[in-house]
Amino acid sequence: ILYGLNRKDLINAAFGSEEYAAEAYTFLPNENPFHTDNVEKYDFNQNKSKELLEKAGVSGLTLKLGYSSNDVPSQKEDAIIQQNLKAVGINVELAAGESTAISQQMKNKDTDYDMFLGGYIMGIDPDT
Secondary structure (H helix, E strand, C coil): CHHHCCHHHHHHHHHCCHHHCCCCCCCCCCCCCCCCCCCCCCCCCHHHHHHHHHHCCCCCEEEEEEEECCCHHHHHHHHHHHHHHHHCCEEEEEEEECHHHHHHHHHCCCCCCCEECCCCCCCCCCCC
């Protein structure tokens, strides 16, 4: 899935320019003391994504993506995620919901959602 996602398009959709955000490979921002660059990176390569899905015997996969309906950047990103993954053979069902309800579903191990789109907000840091 990660090979199938174009991070640059996601950044441009959410922020209007790559000037305001860097491609991320973890959910923690660079400024977070627990952030590390020592993670496996999956650069945009839809052919690699298709190859791995085929090798794993995955076909006809549909995933339900939950996101906050009042988050405009998420709405833009969701459309790109849906388009990118369709190109590699994964159908993405977009499921908007009220942010509190979506947040609760993220914590529910029996959720009907397969993926969530959200953000990370750092706590109050007196040094920032």
